[in-house]
């Protein structure tokens with residue numbers, strides 16, 4: 247009898263609507279994660295601030311404290327945070343890897359607020375906690391003005407985790423960034439080199455109607471192409487009545503820089519079967535990772 251071992255990973259991005267009432271936002275996220283599971287996804291991603299309007303006035307009131315973080319332990323008690331315990335419950339119940347978008351997190355040690363992404367594994371174990379490293383402080387005349395740093399503090403480290411299913415040939419390392427983090431090529435490059443060695447970068451994000459049409463796809467494909475990795479970027483669905491209008495257009499790009507799956511601005515799932523062999527195919531064909539000349543670039547004044 248021949249057994250079939252899966253050589254691809256089904257990934258789903260849940261482009262959910264964010265209700266201002268947290269209870270409804272969480273119930274909606276749960277519904278979409280469960281739909282992704284029904285469609286066979288093993289890695290499921292939620293968007294930035296999926297439990298809170300993306301608005302600096304809301305972050306302090308929606309912020310949740312996490313239990314002291316104990317990575318890799320399936321029995322870690324997440325009950326201090328309503329959102330974290332839901333994510334843990336969903337990952338465990340469905341045996342999936344769940345990159346739980348991001349949430350405003352209040353640090354129990356210093357009461358600062360962070361924009362934080364939690365990832366849970368199939369046993370409900372906390373695998374990663376990423377605090378957004380680059381805060382979104384911009385002022386585009388006639389477009390968008392936003393200052394996350396009015397209320398948020400920045401994270402200080404890079405984040406990655408290992409994904410492996412016993413019954414498949416898939417073993418991937420996944421790096422996590424949040425939204426504006428995608429604009430920093432050095433961060434993506436660092437996540438795709440040792441010790442992180444990410445094969446896929448996942449960015450829960452919420453671009454807007456000024457920078458979304460101009461830069462969202464370009465950045466996703468650029469980070470994929472220049473690091474020869476998969477890139478998943480998951481936005482909330484567009485809500486024209488929200489104080490910040492998300493662009494939507496969640497998408498998955500391949501190590502060749504093409505778009506494997508995408509959506510428009512509406513609530514929806516973006517699903518792709520990711521084939522990790524495409525990474526080595528791209529890297530063998532165009533070996534820029536071996537050909538880079540850091541000694542030339544770093545000798546330049548101003549580098």
Ligand SMILES: NC(=O)CCC(=O)C(=O)O
Nearest residue numbers: 382425426452453454457
């Ligand atoms: N939530 C964010 O970080 C927004 C980033 C963004 O829109 C951009 O243009 O960058």
